[in-house]
Amino acid sequence: MTRRLAEVAKKVGVSEATVSRVLNGKPGVSDATREAVLTALDVLGYERPTQLRGDRARLVGLVLPELQNPIFPAFAEVVGGALAQQGFTSVLCTRTVGGVSEADYVDLLLQQQVSGVVFAGGLYAQADASHGHYELLHERKLPTVLVNAAVERLDFPQVSCDDVVAAEMALGHVRALGHERIGLVLGPKDHVPSRRKLETFQAEGGDPELVEHTMFSLEGGHAAAARLVRRGVTAVICASDLLALGTVRAARRAGLSVPGDVSVVGFDDSALMNCTEPPLTTVRQPIDAMGRAVVDLLVAQIDKAVVPADELLFEPELVVRASTARPRA
Amino acid sequence: MTRRLAEVAKKVGVSEATVSRVLNGKPGVSDATREAVLTALDVLGYERPTQLRGDRARLVGLVLPELQNPIFPAFAEVVGGALAQQGFTSVLCTRTVGGVSEADYVDLLLQQQVSGVVFAGGLYAQADASHGHYELLHERKLPTVLVNAAVERLDFPQVSCDDVVAAEMALGHVRALGHERIGLVLGPKDHVPSRRKLETFQAEGGDPELVEHTMFSLEGGHAAAARLVRRGVTAVICASDLLALGTVRAARRAGLSVPGDVSVVGFDDSALMNCTEPPLTTVRQPIDAMGRAVVDLLVAQIDKAVVPADELLFEPELVVRASTARPRA
DNA sequence: TAAGCGGTTGCAAGGACTTGCGTTGATAGC
DNA sequence: GCTATCAACGCAAGTCCTTGCAACCGCTTA
Numbered sequence: 001m002t003r004r005l006a007e008v009a010k011k012v013g014v015s016e017a018t019v020s021r022v023l024n025g026k027p028g029v030s031d032a033t034r035e036a037v038l039t040a041l042d043v044l045g046y047e048r049p050t051q052l053r054g055d056r057a058r059l060v061g062l063v064l065p066e067l068q069n070p071i072f073p074a075f076a077e078v079v080g081g082a083l084a085q086q087g088f089t090s091v092l093c094t095r096t097v098g099g100v101s102e103a104d105y106v107d108l109l110l111q112q113q114v115s116g117v118v119f120a121g122g123l124y125a126q127a128d129a130s131h132g133h134y135e136l137l138h139e140r141k142l143p144t145v146l147v148n149a150a151v152e153r154l155d156f157p158q159v160s161c162d163d164v165v166a167a168e169m170a171l172g173h174v175r176a177l178g179h180e181r182i183g184l185v186l187g188p189k190d191h192v193p194s195r196r197k198l199e200t201f202q203a204e205g206g207d208p209e210l211v212e213h214t215m216f217s218l219e220g221g222h223a224a225a226a227r228l229v230r231r232g233v234t235a236v237i238c239a240s241d242l243l244a245l246g247t248v249r250a251a252r253r254a255g256l257s258v259p260g261d262v263s264v265v266g267f268d269d270s271a272l273m274n275c276t277e278p279p280l281t282t283v284r285q286p287i288d289a290m291g292r293a294v295v296d297l298l299v300a301q302i303d304k305a306v307v308p309a310d311e312l313l314f315e316p317e318l319v320v321r322a323s324t325a326r327p328r329a
Numbered sequence: 330m331t332r333r334l335a336e337v338a339k340k341v342g343v344s345e346a347t348v349s350r351v352l353n354g355k356p357g358v359s360d361a362t363r364e365a366v367l368t369a370l371d372v373l374g375y376e377r378p379t380q381l382r383g384d385r386a387r388l389v390g391l392v393l394p395e396l397q398n399p400i401f402p403a404f405a406e407v408v409g410g411a412l413a414q415q416g417f418t419s420v421l422c423t424r425t426v427g428g429v430s431e432a433d434y435v436d437l438l439l440q441q442q443v444s445g446v447v448f449a450g451g452l453y454a455q456a457d458a459s460h461g462h463y464e465l466l467h468e469r470k471l472p473t474v475l476v477n478a479a480v481e482r483l484d485f486p487q488v489s490c491d492d493v494v495a496a497e498m499a500l501g502h503v504r505a506l507g508h509e510r511i512g513l514v515l516g517p518k519d520h521v522p523s524r525r526k527l528e529t530f531q532a533e534g535g536d537p538e539l540v541e542h543t544m545f546s547l548e549g550g551h552a553a554a555a556r557l558v559r560r561g562v563t564a565v566i567c568a569s570d571l572l573a574l575g576t577v578r579a580a581r582r583a584g585l586s587v588p589g590d591v592s593v594v595g596f597d598d599s600a601l602m603n604c605t606e607p608p609l610t611t612v613r614q615p616i617d618a619m620g621r622a623v624v625d626l627l628v629a630q631i632d633k634a635v636v637p638a639d640e641l642l643f644e645p646e647l648v649v650r651a652s653t654a655r656p657r658a
Numbered sequence: 659t660a661a662g663c664g665g666t667t668g669c670a671a672g673g674a675c676t677t678g679c680g681t682t683g684a685t686a687g688c
Numbered sequence: 689g690c691t692a693t694c695a696a697c698g699c700a701a702g703t704c705c706t707t708g709c710a711a712c713c714g715c716t717t718a
Binding site for chain 1: 388403422600
Binding site for chain 1: 695699
């Protein structure tokens with residue numbers, strides 16, 4: 001970058017002093033000259049100083065694990081919209097196959113000078129995964145909010161859907177219908193919300209033999225539920241709607257009808273779940289309220305307010321549709 | 330920023346020379362010292378030079394209009410995954426209610442020094458909207474690919490699903506079943522893919538009286554289809570799966586069955602459309618192939634290759650499920 | 659133990675950038 | 689037509705940053 005000022009000055013036909021003033025936003029330069037200098041800077045391939053790029057860089061990182069499950073795009077829309085109203089722009093980062101790790105995204109977001117970061121259903125949810133990058137955020141004092149999981153050691157504010165209540169609701173619903181042999185399809189073993197649902201399931205007397213862990217996808221649900229169906233469950237509670245749809249498919253593949261032979265309960269109430277066959281009974285996460293809480297917590301931190309590193313628990317809501325019914329007598 | 334080097338040097342306990350070397354990425358500094366200097370820089374609130382932020386800033390902007398329609402998150406996953414394999418990180422930008430405009434996103438992405446931009450179903454699709462920001466991209470010679478629309482005046486490479494073939498397939502399918510009174514539910518009037526479908530519909534002898542424009546949402550489809558149903562159509566072709574689901578709902582609200590009384594054809598074949606009631610007959614966009622083509626075109630541009638500003642047309646595929654049938658005699 | 663060697667760091671000269679001040683030129687007022 | 693005024697800009701001194709060179713340190717080798 002030797003002789004940057006000299007080169008630009010020569011190109012524009014002004015003195016180095018003038019170029020220097022433009023680059024530092026100093027007064028005493030006409031608009032026309034300022035514009036000419038900046039243009040020459042771009043033409044010559046130099047980078048403009050940050051403050052001249054307009055300081056609209058009010059960016060917030062939004063880190064999601066995937067986009068397949070419709071709950072994540074839906075959540076991104078809620079949070080993105082609420083942030084936009086506060087004058088922030090959200091940058092959506094998704095881990096994809098063969099893609100970028102969460103730690104990489106944290107590096108990236110730090111480099112981009114984001115004002116804050118929101119993690120939803122990310123690695124942090126997996127208790128066994130590396131947490132080094134969270135500590136990095138903590139050191140840098142970057143405003144952060146975690147959604148639907150807990151990292152106990154770190155002091156981040158958290159927003160979650162109450163998994164205990166969710167599991168109780170689902171279990172209570174199918175038991176009230178008369179089911180006794182009830183299966184549970186969960187995400188990976190180190191996924192905290194799944195772990196919490198499992199604990200509640202067992203505390204409420206659910207059969208630990210009828211619990212399956214799998215990946216969060218329709219196919220994963222299919223495989224896990226197939227095992228449960230073979231063991232004669234009459235109801236299956238799932239940790240996501242996609243798992244529930246996989247469960248419906250597994251039951252049908254086994255020649256059973258839903259809800260005639262097997263009742264299925266989902267979790268999330270993501271979009272279109274009232275258009276499915278059968279319309280899915282599910283436990284709704286209040287993502288609107290949660291999203292707004294996330295943004296409030298984040299903006300408060302950005303405004304230097306002291307935010308307690310508590311976990312805000314939101315009450316889910318049971319949405320009864322047509323995938324659950326009384327068991328066959 | 331007076332005495333930056335001196336201040337940092339004093340804090341770390343080294344000479345200004347060493348700090349200078351670190352800031353310029355020069356060799357001859359131990360890793361420990363380098364780290365200490367960078368940490369001090371952060372602590373003192375100075376900004377790291379761009380090249381030290383890891384030159385992994387191989388960012389690509391991915392601008393989508395919304396995330397409600399599952400086709401957009403799906404597309405984002407395909408493109409994001411393919412980009413990740415090439416070592417790029419995608420930044421997903423979504424316009425949301427009360428949110429950021431496409432022009433704002435372009436500014437933002439330029440500021441973040443992205444390597445390229447992909448627009449899908451964005452403003453550019455709307456022929457009447459402002460295109461100033463596309464010209465800006467063109468001036469800066471920033472690699473850009475447009476998906477599913479045309480901006481004739483600008484020389485951007487484009488990747489699209491062939492709307493002519495899509496409309497012919499859908500129309501041919503319902504006509505082969507014996508339908509004659511066929512409605513068409515499209516997006517906004519200035520949405521280019523909708524416009525192309527309309528032209529094909531008319532060229533193939535479709536009735537212009539049975540065409541409705543609406544917003545791209547389930548509710549929009551419901552409202553538009555309700556008007557068509559009142560006019561006695563026996564089949565409805567829709568410009569997206571969400572519109573099709575809205576159409577199914579409108580038909581049922583009118584006391585008609587699908588496909589018994591009304592056949593419905595969607596467009597996109599987004600996820601879960603085989604789980605709906607009824608499973609939706611739809612025209613599949615080959616988003617995998619399209620996504621890979623987008624990435625190829627973009628990476629070629631980034632690698633300074635000359636890419637023709639053509640429109641690559643991808644053939645859609647008719648997926649017949651259970652929302653279409655012969656009309657009642 | 660001393661010499662050799664490679665990696666790390668400070669010194670200081672030289673170069674790049676900044677800034678106070680003076681000059682220029684345009685405009686307006688007398 | 690003359691001059692006061694002021695914005696815009698260049699000059700050059702001063703400040704800050706960069707870099708070649710040499711000193712230093714720890715390690716290996718004779």
